[in-house]
Amino acid sequence: MIFELIPSTLRMATPLGFAALGGIYSERSGVINLALEGMMLIGAFGYVIGTQASGSVWFGLLVGVGFGLALALLHAVATVTFQAEQIVTGIGINILALGITEYLSPTTEQVGGLPHWKVPFIGSYSFVVYLLPVLMVLSHILLFKTPWGLRLRAAGESTEALAALSLSRTKWQYIGVMLSGIFAGTGGCFLASEVHYFTKGMTAGRGYLALAAIIFGNWRPLSGIAACFLFGFATALELANRWNIPGQLLNSLPYILTMIVLAGLVGTSRPPASLGKMES
Amino acid sequence: MEGNYVLQWFLVKYNSIARLGNLARKFQLQNCIPSLLALAGFFLLCGLVLQIRGQNPLEFYRIILVSGFASLDEFGYVLFNATPLIFTGLAVAIGYKSGLFNIGCEGQLYIAAFAAAWIGIHLNLPSFLLIPSCIGGAMIFGAGWGAIPGLLKARYGAHEVINTIMMNFIAFALMNYLVTSVYQEPGQMIPHTQQIHEAARLPRLASLLPVLPQSNPLNVSFLLACGCAVCCYVFLTHTRWGYELRLVGNAPDAAAYGGINPGTVTIWVMALSGAVAGLAGVAEVMGYRHRFLDNFSSGWGFTGIAVALLGRNNPFGILAAAILFGSLNKVALDIEILLEVPRGLFLAGQGMLIIWLVSIESISQKFFNDSQGTKRGD
Numbered sequence: 001m002i003f004e005l006i007p008s009t010l011r012m013a014t015p016l017g018f019a020a021l022g023g024i025y026s027e028r029s030g031v032i033n034l035a036l037e038g039m040m041l042i043g044a045f046g047y048v049i050g051t052q053a054s055g056s057v058w059f060g061l062l063v064g065v066g067f068g069l070a071l072a073l074l075h076a077v078a079t080v081t082f083q084a085e086q087i088v089t090g091i092g093i094n095i096l097a098l099g100i101t102e103y104l105s106p107t108t109e110q111v112g113g114l115p116h117w118k119v120p121f122i123g124s125y126s127f128v129v130y131l132l133p134v135l136m137v138l139s140h141i142l143l144f145k146t147p148w149g150l151r152l153r154a155a156g157e158s159t160e161a162l163a164a165l166s167l168s169r170t171k172w173q174y175i176g177v178m179l180s181g182i183f184a185g186t187g188g189c190f191l192a193s194e195v196h197y198f199t200k201g202m203t204a205g206r207g208y209l210a211l212a213a214i215i216f217g218n219w220r221p222l223s224g225i226a227a228c229f230l231f232g233f234a235t236a237l238e239l240a241n242r243w244n245i246p247g248q249l250l251n252s253l254p255y256i257l258t259m260i261v262l263a264g265l266v267g268t269s270r271p272p273a274s275l276g277k278m279e280s
Numbered sequence: 281m282e283g284n285y286v287l288q289w290f291l292v293k294y295n296s297i298a299r300l301g302n303l304a305r306k307f308q309l310q311n312c313i314p315s316l317l318a319l320a321g322f323f324l325l326c327g328l329v330l331q332i333r334g335q336n337p338l339e340f341y342r343i344i345l346v347s348g349f350a351s352l353d354e355f356g357y358v359l360f361n362a363t364p365l366i367f368t369g370l371a372v373a374i375g376y377k378s379g380l381f382n383i384g385c386e387g388q389l390y391i392a393a394f395a396a397a398w399i400g401i402h403l404n405l406p407s408f409l410l411i412p413s414c415i416g417g418a419m420i421f422g423a424g425w426g427a428i429p430g431l432l433k434a435r436y437g438a439h440e441v442i443n444t445i446m447m448n449f450i451a452f453a454l455m456n457y458l459v460t461s462v463y464q465e466p467g468q469m470i471p472h473t474q475q476i477h478e479a480a481r482l483p484r485l486a487s488l489l490p491v492l493p494q495s496n497p498l499n500v501s502f503l504l505a506c507g508c509a510v511c512c513y514v515f516l517t518h519t520r521w522g523y524e525l526r527l528v529g530n531a532p533d534a535a536a537y538g539g540i541n542p543g544t545v546t547i548w549v550m551a552l553s554g555a556v557a558g559l560a561g562v563a564e565v566m567g568y569r570h571r572f573l574d575n576f577s578s579g580w581g582f583t584g585i586a587v588a589l590l591g592r593n594n595p596f597g598i599l600a601a602a603i604l605f606g607s608l609n610k611v612a613l614d615i616e617i618l619l620e621v622p623r624g625l626f627l628a629g630q631g632m633l634i635i636w637l638v639s640i641e642s643i644s645q646k647f648f649n650d651s652q653g654t655k656r657g658d
Contacts (some may be wrong), residue, residue, distance in 0.1 A: 034441075074635065084638035087381055087441050091585060092634030099628025208445055214444060246461065248453035255446040262443065263436040271439070 004224040005236045006055060010129050011194060013225075013232025015040065017132045019210035020217070020224045021139055022183025027219055028143060030169070030178025032276045034090025035075050036184045037207025038097030043068040043188025045101040048198040051111040060111065061189050065114055068185020071097060076177040080170055086276055098201060106198050114193040128190045132225065135183075138223040156272035184210075212258040219272060230254070242273035289521040315590050315601075318636040322629050327388035347614045348607035352491055356498040360608030363470055363567070364560035364577070365390070365503035369585025369602050372510050377516060378549045379529035380433075384426060385449030385557035386446030386581030392422035392558025394455060396565045397572035398463070400476025407479040412626075414480050418562045419555040425451065426554015427547055434543035440550065448581070459574045471574035482567040499501070502561035506599065508559060513595040525549055555583065585629055589637040 019036045023167070026033040045063040050063030075093055078084040118124040143149035154162045155172035157278055163170050184207065213231055217224030231254040237243075238250040295554060323344070327337035348358040368385045369446055375382035382388075403410060429443035456471070465474040481498040484491040518523040527535040528545045545576035560580055565572055591597030608630075612623035 020531045032441075034445075036580055076638045078635050082639040083642045084635070085642075087383070088585060088589065088638045091383070091582060092631045092638070094631070095579075095582060095586075095634065096628050096631025099624045099631055101627070103628055104620050105622065105624070114392070205449060207451065212446060237542025246457055248457040250454035252450045259432065259438070259443055259446050261434050262438040264438070 005233065006187060007123065007125075008236040008239055009229065010125060011022060011232075012235040013229045014126075014129050014132055015191045016206055016213060016228040016231060017225045018128075018187030018190065019184045019207055020213045020228050021132075021221060022180035022187070023210055023214045024139070024143075024219055024221055024224055025152070025183070025240050026180035027036020027174045027214060027275055028156045028272055029152050029172050030159075030272060030274045030277065031076070031079055031174045031177050032086040032090065033075070033177065033180050034087055034211065035071060035093035035097075036180065036210050037203055037205065038090075038094035039068040039071050039181050039184035040191065040207050040210075041094075041101055041190035041201070041203045042071055042097045042201055043185030045097075045104075045106070045188070046185070047189040047192040048111050049104075049106045050108060052109060057112050057114055057193065060193075061114065061186075064189035064192070065182055065185040068188060069181040072178050072184075075181075080173045080177065082264050094207070101198070102200055106202065108197060110196045111192070113196060114190065126190060128186065128193075128194060136174055136221050136225045143221065153272070156274055159274055173262045202272075203244075209254060212254055215271075216254075216261055218260050218270065228234070233256075236240035295526045314637065314640040315592060315597075318633055319604075320591070321636055322633045325624060325632060326629055329625060330619070330621065333621070340615065340619065340621075343614055343618060344607075345587055346385040346610050353496055354495050354610070356485070356492050356496040357610055358603060358607045359502050360496070360498045360606070361570075361609045362504045362602040363563045364507050364580045365583055365587050365605050366509060366599060367560035367563065368557055368580050369587030369591060369598040370508060370595060371553045371560075372588035373558060373591070373595070374512065374516075375549060375553040376588060376593050377529050377531070378525040378545060379440045380430075380546060380549055380553070382426065382444055382448050382553045382557070383441055383585070384429060384451075384554070384581070385443070385560070385584050386577060386579070387448035387544045388422045388425045388554040388557040389561040389564075389577060389581060390451050390455050390554075391561075392418035392426045393561025393565045393576070394458065394572050395421035395558075396480075396562050400480035400566065401474060403480075404477065405479065410477065411482070411646055414476075414566055415559070415562055416506045418448070418558045418565075422558020422561070423532075423551040423555035424511070426557065427551035430550025431626055432549040433550075434546045440546075452575075455572075456574055459572060463572075465571075473572045475571045476565065480566060481570055482563075490636050497568055498624070499563075499567035501567035502558075504559065505563070505602075508556065509595040509599045512556070516595070523550075557584070560584075583630070585635075586634045587626065589634060 019040050022039070023033050031219050046064035046067035048062040051057050051060030054060070072094055077087045077090060078089045114126045114128055116124045117127045117130060119130070143153065150170050151162070151167060153173065154167070155169050155176065162172070185212075190205065191202065195202075197273055209231055210228070213227040214224050216227035233251050234253050237245070238247040240246060288515060323341070327340060330337045332355060351638060361475045366463070368389065371385050371388070397416045400410065400413045401415045403413065405413065429438075429440045432438040432443050433440045450502070457473045459473060463473045465472060484494075484497065484499045486494050492498065516526065524535065524540050524545055524570055527538070528540060528542050535545075536595050545546055560577075562578055569576065586600055587601045590604070590636055591599070591601035592642050608626055612626040615621045617627075
């Protein structure tokens with residue numbers, strides 16, 4: 001019975017996973033990223049209009065990721081260069097993305113999906129699904145086993161250490177935020193490519209759910225993606241609607257779990273030390 | 281003689297200018313400058329987008345001026361749109377003044393709205409008892425929903441932003457469950473409850489002021505909102521608790537040194553903020569729709585953040601900003617009909633406005649170090 005839920009779990013977890021990976025880069029560099037929701041939404045939007053305009057899903061993917069990156073750049077300019085309040089900026093970007101996509105809403109013409117790969121014993125999924133575990137492991141290595149990752153994390157943990165090495169915090173925070181735009185944009189593209197069209201507000205809080213997964217996974221790629229799979233499974237259970245559990249309870253389970261973990265009642269979750277701190 | 285007159289005129293004139301300057305300083309009018317700059321940018325951007333679309337921006341500006349203010353009826357709609365935003369704006373500002381971000385207004389107002397509807401449906405009391413108990417019950421539930429993140433922050437150090445976001449989604453799910461599975465009006469497909477008692481409804485202002493047409497939805501909840509703004513102003517600036525709240529926000533160390541427990545303040549500030557946000561739900565249920573409808577709020581909790589920012593967290597500034605946003609909502613509708621511009625343009629503009637406002641504040645703080653704007657305490 002559980003096995004029947006694997007395909008929908010994978011489909012639910014993949015966009016979450018991409019957004020969460022992006023969020024981890026941004027938050028590890030010390031920038032709170034509430035804008036994941038908006039970046040995903042504009043990514044999905046970009047995929048659909050890009051594909052409609054050119055007929056090629058690859059161009060759509062490029063446009064989607066590019067749009068996500070553009071919003072990330074806006075977030076970075078406001079929060080890193082102008083030191084604006086990161087939380088409020090993130091919410092502003094989400095509203096902006098909602099508005100832009102509503103204003104320029106694409107036609108309802110269906111678009112093609114990203115190519116599916118058939119893998120023995122696993123099944124046939126969009127190649128993005130296979131990309132996620134690869135990127136997850138790569139991100140883990142990059143963040144925790146290389147000097148590059150050490151520096152990015154130093155921007156979020158200890159500004160003094162970064163300053164002692166005469167490295168620019170600004171540069172690393174830009175890198176972190178831009179990566180979050182690329183990843184969240186990809187997540188949005190996947191979302192749109194699975195349903196073949198764009199609807200207003202189609203991310204439906206997935207960006208915030210990804211944020212919850214980041215916290216649940218203690219700001220680490222491996223456990224963060226594991227949390228995404230857990231949350232994806234909860235959604236798959238809700239969709240299957242088998243055991244007569246109210247869907248709304250399953251729906252809010254990830255949020256309740258995250259609150260419990262954040263409060264340190266079960267396990268601990270510790271944010272990067274300088275997360276959200278401005279330069280003084 | 282002639283010169284004497286000129287000198288006298290000059291002295292009188294100079295005196296009045298100086299007095300105006302003092303007045304401006306007294307009411308901290310220089311704090312309006314960033315808001316006005318951001319607004320100018322907002323209108324310019326909207327005009328530019330229309331120019332690109334090949335429409336006349338001047339026509340757009342004319343509609344902005346005329347749409348909400350041409351008649352008393354239209355202005356009534358503007359104030360009606362502004363009512364929930366006054367409450368959520370005040371709720372955000374109360375939190376912000378003590379260094380807390382209440383992003384959970386949306387959830388709090390749903391919970392409170394449901395409480396108001398439940399009491400209004402199930403209690404059969406005369407009006408003078410039922411209305412206060414509905415409002416009181418709603419405020420208690422809003423306060424409770426807001427106090428949970430406050431408690432988690434004070435007790436476990438969990439960040440209130442994440443928890444208020446999580447509580448929003450939990451509230452949406454809970455409301456959806458209650459209104460589709462338990463309290464849905466029998467024989468209806470729409471996810472809403474039955475109507476509240478006649479006695480629990482707040483009268484429309486049209487029934488008190490004959491100058492307004494009967495169709496105008498402006499109701500007593502707007503007066504409640506104005507009263508709430510005045511109360512917030514007095515509370516924040518003229519009471520001990522207001523002082524404690526601001527001290528914890530501006531100088532947490534000084535507050536702790538002065539014997540104020542920041543944890544306690546965090547809990548009651550979040551509760552108070554939740555109660556005020558809950559009044560937005562009261563305005564909807566008791567003033568307008570007379571029942572609880574699933575997903576009734578069009579992001580009022582989030583617009584409240586923009587309202588609080590634009591009003592510089594000052595209760596009267598918030599009143600003005602909420603009325604402005606109320607008129608923008610009406611303009612968005614008119615523009616959609618008259619110029620066929622999707623109202624997403626205004627939503628995008630609102631997002632841009634928020635980003636500008638927070639950026640401008642820090643830019644101006646960089647340039648003028650004497651800025652009196654509230655700084656968030658870490």
